[in-house]
Amino acid sequence: MRIGFIGLGKMGKPMVLNLLAKGFQVVAFTPTNVQALREVEAKGATIAKSIKEIPSKLAQPRIIMLEIPAGSPIDNAIADLSQELSEGDIIIDAGNSYYKDQIKRAEELKKKGIYYLDAGTSGGIEGAAKGASFYIGGDKKAFEIAEPIFKALAAPGAYAYFGSSGSGHFVKLVHNGLLVALLQAYGEAFAMLKASPYNYDLAQVAEIWKNGSVVRSWLVELAARAFSKNPNLENIEGWIGGGQTGRWCSTTAMEMEVPTPVINLSLDLRYLSRQVDSFAAKVVAALRYEFGGHEYKKKH
Known part of the structure; x- marks a missing residue:
C-alpha cells in the first residue's frame, strides 16, 4: 500500500x-x-x-x-x-x-x-x-x-x-483534558512525597506504583524513568507549557453544560506554574518531556 x-x-x-x-x-x-x-x-x-x-x-x-x-x-x-x-x-x-x-x-x-x-x-x-x-x-x-x-x-x-466527522477529534479533545488532570494529580502526589518527613526514593515509589497498584499507568512508568534519571528534577523549572487542547476540552464542556471542575482547576494550576515554581509543576514538566518530547525550561 x-x-x-x-x-x-x-x-x-x-x-x-x-x-x-x-x-x-x-x-x-x-x-x-x-x-x-x-x-x-x-x-x-x-x-x-x-x-x-x-x-x-x-x-x-x-x-x-x-x-x-x-x-x-x-x-x-x-x-x-x-x-x-x-x-x-x-x-x-x-x-x-x-x-x-x-x-x-x-x-x-x-x-x-x-x-x-x-x-x-x-x-x-x-x-x-x-x-x-x-x-x-x-x-x-x-x-x-x-x-x-x-x-x-x-x-x-x-x-x-x-x-461522523469530528467524532475522532472529539474523543482526543476529551482525552487531552483528562491528561491535563492526570498530570496535575500525579504531580501533586509526588510533591507530597517530596515534602514528607521521610527520605523517599521517588523512582522507587513510582516503580512500586506501576506494578499492581490501583494507580498504575504509563504516566507512572514515565515518572519512574524521569526520577531514575534526575531524582530531584534538578535544573527543571516548574513551568508547564502547552494547554491549548486542554482549553478546548474546558470550553467545550462549558458549552455542553457538563461540569469539569478538576480539568478546569488543573488548567488554572498549569497557568499558575508560569508565575510560581513548585515541585508538582516540575513533575508535570518532566512527564510531558518523557511522553511527548515537550521541552521544559531549564534553571540557570
Whole structure:
C-alpha cells in the first residue's frame, strides 16, 4: 500500500519509519526538517519536493496523512492538496485539531468528492514508533479504505471508527483534558512525597506504583524513568507549557453544560506554574518531556 505523508516532526517521523518497516510505500514531505527527510529516505521513503507533488506520486484512491500543527498549517496543506486530488481521494488529519474545525473541513472537501478523516492520535513519541492509539471520525467508506494504515500504526486493539466527522477529534479533545488532570494529580502526589518527613526514593515509589497498584499507568512508568534519571528534577523549572487542547476540552464542556471542575482547576494550576515554581509543576514538566518530547525550561 502506498500513501503520502506530510510532517516529519516528533510524531510524524517515527510514524513514517513504522509504516516503512511494515512494508508500506511512503511518499513523504516536510517543509523544514531536511535531516528527517534524509532519515526516512534512507529507509525507503520517496521524497516529494512540495505538497502539491505528492498526489502525482500516488495511485487512486490516493491517501495522504497529515501530522502537522493545528490551524493554518492544516488549512494551507488542505488547500494545496485539494487542487491536485480527485473524487474518492482521502486526507487524514492525525494531528491535534479542534473537532469543530474538522467538521467544516470535511464539509468543504465533500463538495469536491474528497474524503476527510479526523484521526485523533495518542501515545507520544514511543507510541508513534511502536504503536499508538487512534480515534477516527468521518465517512465510513473512507475509513474502511484507510483502515490498513491505522492497523499498522496502532498498538493491538488501539484504534476505532467512532462515526461522523469530528467524532475522532472529539474523543482526543476529551482525552487531552483528562491528561491535563492526570498530570496535575500525579504531580501533586509526588510533591507530597517530596515534602514528607521521610527520605523517599521517588523512582522507587513510582516503580512500586506501576506494578499492581490501583494507580498504575504509563504516566507512572514515565515518572519512574524521569526520577531514575534526575531524582530531584534538578535544573527543571516548574513551568508547564502547552494547554491549548486542554482549553478546548474546558470550553467545550462549558458549552455542553457538563461540569469539569478538576480539568478546569488543573488548567488554572498549569497557568499558575508560569508565575510560581513548585515541585508538582516540575513533575508535570518532566512527564510531558518523557511522553511527548515537550521541552521544559531549564534553571540557570
